[in-house]
Amino acid sequence: MNRKAEGPASGLALYTPEQRKRRDQSVWTLVQGLLAPLQFLVFVISAVLVVRYLWTGAGYEIATQSVLAKTALLYLIMITGAIWEKVVFGQYLFAPAFFWEDVFSFGVIALHTLYLWAVFSGSVGPVGQMWIALAAYATYVVNAGQFIWKLRMARLQSDAQMGAAA
8 A cells, every 4th residue: 555655753654665675775766865965065055156146246157157057956856856756656756755845846946947047048137047046946945855854754764663673
């Protein structure tokens, strides 16, 4: 039975034993584990550069390059994350265990894509571009928090199962 996952507090399992086994054996778990902190590091650097530009007016080019790098990593982690969900849950996106995280991810992607449009179309000036980037970053922080919370729930579930087996 594939129940919607909410974690140990709700009594519903985040992963079935079969899904946990697929998760633990998948190379895509390692890929996600490497890309997520890399994306976060690029985000922190980029956020500093964007705020610096908005504060001082200096460094537009490096701020823009940093947002483009962050956006490329976001697309990469979304694609590899969809593959991970397919391997673990049998569907590319919106698996019950990560439904709301995936929904919010599309908002994050939409704002990053709006930033790309603003830069490459020239329809929005530099200051407006940086404000779009900050809006995209704010949604990214919320989304990252969703995934961190879900990882914590998985850890608690695993600990509870190990304690029950002992």
